[in-house]
Amino acid sequence: MPQNQLIEIAYFxxxxxxxxxxKLLSSPRTAxxxxxxxxxxxxxxxxxxxxxxxxxxxxWIVVGAAVGAVAGVIIAVWTPMTAMxxxxxxxxxxxxxxAALVGISHYYSEGAHLPSGTMVALGIEVMLGSLxxxxxxxxxxxxxxxxxxxxxxxxxxxxxxxxxxxxIATATVWVIVNPHASPLFYTMVGLALAFGVLxxxxxxxxxMPVVIALLNSYAGLAGAATGFALDxxxxxxxxxxxxxxxxxxxIIMCKAMNRPITNVLFGAFGKxxxxxxxxxVKGSVRSISTEQAGELLAGSESVVVVPGYGMAVxxxxxxxxxxxxxxxxxxxxxxYAVHPVAxxxxxxxxxxxxEAGVPYDQLYDMDHINDDFxxxxxxxxxxxxxxxxxAARNNKASPIYGMPILNADQAKSVLVLxxxxxxxxxxxxxxxxxxxxxxxxxxxxxxxxxxxxxxLKQKAKAA
Ligand code: NAP
Numbered sequence: 440m441p442q443n444q445l446i447e448i449a450y451f452x453x454x455x456x457x458x459x460x461x462k463l464l465s466s467p468r469t470a471x472x473x474x475x476x477x478x479x480x481x482x483x484x485x486x487x488x489x490x491x492x493x494x495x496x497x498x499w500i501v502v503g504a505a506v507g508a509v510a511g512v513i514i515a516v517w518t519p520m521t522a523m524x525x526x527x528x529x530x531x532x533x534x535x536x537x538a539a540l541v542g543i544s545h546y547y548s549e550g551a552h553l554p555s556g557t558m559v560a561l562g563i564e565v566m567l568g569s570l571x572x573x574x575x576x577x578x579x580x581x582x583x584x585x586x587x588x589x590x591x592x593x594x595x596x597x598x599x600x601x602x603x604x605x606x607i608a609t610a611t612v613w614v615i616v617n618p619h620a621s622p623l624f625y626t627m628v629g630l631a632l633a634f635g636v637l638x639x640x641x642x643x644x645x646x647m648p649v650v651i652a653l654l655n656s657y658a659g660l661a662g663a664a665t666g667f668a669l670d671x672x673x674x675x676x677x678x679x680x681x682x683x684x685x686x687x688x689x690i691i692m693c694k695a696m697n698r699p700i701t702n703v704l705f706g707a708f709g710k711x712x713x714x715x716x717x718x719x720v721k722g723s724v725r726s727i728s729t730e731q732a733g734e735l736l737a738g739s740e741s742v743v744v745v746p747g748y749g750m751a752v753x754x755x756x757x758x759x760x761x762x763x764x765x766x767x768x769x770x771x772x773x774x775y776a777v778h779p780v781a782x783x784x785x786x787x788x789x790x791x792x793x794e795a796g797v798p799y800d801q802l803y804d805m806d807h808i809n810d811d812f813x814x815x816x817x818x819x820x821x822x823x824x825x826x827x828x829x830a831a832r833n834n835k836a837s838p839i840y841g842m843p844i845l846n847a848d849q850a851k852s853v854l855v856l857x858x859x860x861x862x863x864x865x866x867x868x869x870x871x872x873x874x875x876x877x878x879x880x881x882x883x884x885x886x887x888x889x890x891x892x893x894x895l896k897q898k899a900k901a902a
Pocket of ligand 1 (some may be wrong): 441524747749750779825859
């Protein structure tokens with residue numbers, strides 16, 4: 440069979456596997472299988488690409504693949520689940536940098552002679568690749584705590600960003616029309632790199648998930664443009680799938696955060712909190728022991744568990760499942776309320792709870808559980824903070840105002856498990872903690888939950 444035909448078949452198989460993989464990724468039940476299909480697709484796509492007769496020598500390809508594979512395995516094995524968002528941001532940065540570098544070297548070697556169609560793709564590839572690279576690096580630094588998580592803003596920021604965007608667009612169009620204008624090409628690269636930084640620094644706190652999804656989309660589009668520039672079909676397909684799914688995820692996250700997508704696209708959110716947003720929450724906090732909490736749980740008929748980032752930090756998911764089993768033995772109804780931005784990455788809580796063997800039919804998303812809180816005897820808030828903060832409903836000055844939250848405060852009693860009074864990701868205080876129906880149980884979530892289970896088992900034995 441001719442080599443070209445083999446490559447086409449490999450690319451076709453890879454494309455089908457990518458699409459099936461994405462489809463399966465849309466449910467926690469089938470997500471693992473989806474990952475494996477996508478991995479197989481990528482292996483076939485790489486193998487097909489390596490058959491290309493344009494390849495002169497395999498030496499540097501082998502060296503690059505080896506270095507990349509070792510780095511990939513190290514990052515995958517040693518990154519804790521809690522650092523997944525940073526890792527994702529870093530992956531977007533690497534992908535985008537690769538697209539930009541391929542485009543720059545392509546321009547450097549053939550720039551003046553490239554046909555205008557290729558030049559359009561190359562211009563978009565380099566522009567998107569450059570701004571996604573620096574934008575993702577800033578997102579990484581924010582999530583890793585190397586840069587302040589809060590929005591960094593200055594006067595006239597949006598106007599400046601808009602002018603910069605116009606400058607980049609003008610330079611890109613100019614270079615496409617006049618491929619000889621190499622100084623302008625490199626100026627465009629510099630401006631796009633700067634724009635990536637300036638576009639992400641004003642976005643902070645609770646809005647980070649949206650920007651990560653958006654950068655994912657940009658990295659995919661940069662990849663697709665690379666495919667057009669290099670006339671590589673699988674890059675076009677994979678990049679488009681990535682770009683489209685990233686955009687859909689951005690829209691879903693925007694809906695979850697109650698932010699219009701246009702605000703995100705133009706980087707117009709992340710305003711500094713208005714005066715009064717930081718005002719300390721008034722009222723006193725009631726703290727109870729794990730035995731007292733056990734008593735409360737023993738007397739309940741329905742419990743809603745609200746997992747948050749702290750559950751991931753403490754790796755409490757198995758203890759949570761065990762507690763749910765102990766409650767079920769007492770015929771207590773247990774449901775899990777999962778907020779779309781709980782934790783630090785989309786689906787974070789679903790992944791952890793699935794890992795612990797929590798049945799999927801006990802997991803409810805926000806829209807399907809929020810009315811149940813008022814009928815619940817106890818809401819157990821496990822390391823969640825921002826996603827149950829009533830300031831999102833009540834305090835117009837709060838940076839999270841308008842974000843839909845889980846109505847944990849409406850349960851008859853609320854048990855909040857955390858180690859201290861420290862705020863969550865958005866850095867703001869939570870008036871839930873001072874509400875009359877709320878009781879804090881301080882300590883590491885895993886230890887606290889295990890003690891709840893022990894207290895309930897003890898009670899059952901004594902009965
Ligand atoms: P959160 O608001 O960040 O609060 C987590 C809470 O967990 C903290 O208040 C912390 O309090 C507690 N905690 C930490 N370690 C703990 C441990 N070992 N045991 C017990 N408690 C522990 O979490 P969230 O309610 O899940 O909200 C998620 C936030 O992250 C939102 O603002 C969201 O926008 C943002 N975000 C989400 C994503 C995403 O894609 N899901 C991505 C980036 C950012 P103590 O320190 O006092 O224990």
